[in-house]
Amino acid sequence: MPSREEKLYRCSACGYRSASWMGRCPSCGAWKSFEEALSEAAEDPIGEGEIERLSLDGFSPHPSRIATGSAELDRVLGGGLVPGSALLLSGEPGVGKSTLLLQVADAVALSTGRRAVYATGEESVHQVGERAARMGLKNPSVEVIASSKAEVLLRAAGSGVGLLVVDSVQTVGSSKLDSPPGTPSQVRAVAELFVRSCKERGFPLFLVGHITKEGLIAGPKALEHLVDVVLQMEGERSGSLRVLRSLKNRFGPTDELGLFEMTEEGLKPIENPYEHFVSPGEAPGAAVASLMEGRRPLFLEVQALLCQSAFPYPRRVAFGLSSSKLLILLAVLEQSLGLKRLRNMDVYVNVSGGIRPSDPAIDLAVCASVISALEGFPLSKGWAFCGEVGLSGEVKRARGMSSRLKEARRLGFKAVWANSDEADGTLARARDLRSLANAIRGGGDGR
Structure with missing residues (x-):
């Protein structure tokens, strides 16, 4: 077993591990697929950590969902946000992902009475504040924090969080890895860290994801498996129509569609399509x-x-x-x-x-x-x-x-x-x- 100081490399295609970087994976034959990963000691090996148990006859349904303040988004989610759920929102740059989530943070803070934290790794707090001012959002329960380190953002979010938004998962890195943010190993490690935290504390989590020029979510495919809901926002920059689709949903339908219109005050639902x-x-x-x-x-x-x-x-x-x-x-x-x-x-x-x-x-x-x-x-x-x-x-x-x-x-x-x-x-x-x-x-x- 490698020590905590020893580096470990994992094949992004098949998961094969090696103590040193290799150009070709001996297991699946993929080229240039090795990325730095957390060592086994840092990943809580078998024998450490706590086990959560549940008997099905004693199961009680989850409490009521949290309204997002948008009927279209609630339709796509199947009725609202489930406490402790992790959601991934992807889309083209400038399509309105940050605008939508800023509106959701404001609505959730109002409905729950708890803090909604908007964590950004690609903008400053002043840039997010200017956008909120243009949209007329002045809720004191919405906090904006900025850092490129996942551990710093979680520590700054603190306890009593009603909603956490991370914008975006490709611009935030973990201090446990030496590779820069956005690499497959960093994206996976950061996503695992935030998802584990939201499950333990019981607050909904939104991760914003970049997409590639082919229209796929940037990063390892494991990112989509880690989260409970995968949403995709579509729309032409020259037009005002925005379409929100559900690609994966563990709590509701996966074929629903939400329609929005981009305005100066933010995204407005289209009531009569x-x-x-x-x-x-x-x-x-x-x-x-x-x-x-x-x-x-x-x-x-x-x-x-x-x-x-x-x-x-x-x-x-x-x-x-x-x-x-x-x-x-x-x-x-x-x-x-x-x-x-x-x-x-x-x-x-x-x-x-x-x-x-x-x-x-x-x-x-x-x-x-x-x-x-x-x-x-x-x-x-x-x-x-x-x-x-x-x-x-x-x-x-x-x-x-x-x-x-x-x-x-x-x-x-x-x-x-x-x-x-x-x-x-x-x-x-x-x-x-x-x-x-x-x-x-x-x-x-x-x-």
Whole structure:
């Protein structure tokens, strides 16, 4: 066993340990994968520390959750913050991660009456204070501390903490390691230290995580396994829309979605997404999609633009939709409806609002928008389209049709085109693309 002063190196790919750095791991064969790690003596080996026990027959549910002050965030979390939980929030620089967590710290301090500590390793306390002043946050129970050492931040946070925010885990290092902050060994050690502390003391913990240019969370994959909840914030810097997704949640659903608008006063929840995503006028190539993101029905506008191509190979461009999915749908339209003209036309498809839906039921709206743009006639804004399209042109049944139809009636839609047997006056049945194309060309209702 190495001594406390002896250095230890761990392979970030398989966990193999060595007393010296090695260029190639003898266990898994990975190159340049060794990072400095805590020695076994510093990691509390077997035989040291306390064991926590629980009998399932004596288990009592956890006390009520802590409201974050944001209905959208509470929706994504499954009802609020669980005491003693560790959450990881990732996203592009400038997307609004720090803004959201500063608002959450203010709301939690007000609701619990306990201190909320905002620990930053990449900004000074004055910079965070200026942001809070712009947002109108003046809660004396919110404390801002700054340091690049994890042990210093935990010591400064003290006891009686109602919420701890660490911004960010890649800029804070542990004094037990010689490697600089942000390396895989440091990120793992720092995350373990903060997560262990929040579990022992029972306060919620938010860790802010950077992402790579590929859109992945920077650091070892173990970081996502250590925490209870992984959240990702998306949005274009040029726009005001911000989308919050749950990638992992031990206390709630993992397919929920929260919508925010970035303003000068901070992030505001979008109460009526329909007005935000659907334009009021009618134009060729515009179709409304009825989607389900988690348990939430959403109506988004899909826009298609077709023009004669000047190149031997026409362009196929998609925003908010997979390019491969667009190619498949265009091939199905050509084969099922005989639309040979599509071969020589550039096709551009855009999901308005900058959102990337995960519901495959968007297929039917994409097909309807392409047909509308090709034929040159507008679709009624009183129509919505819902259904995944198969390779033979059939429209598949979508989940949650009752929720979709209920929301459609609330918004005033006249018809929802879908393949369903629901007994609803709003439903317009579309079994396949041919029946849909014939009905909308003739202005029929499909009932």
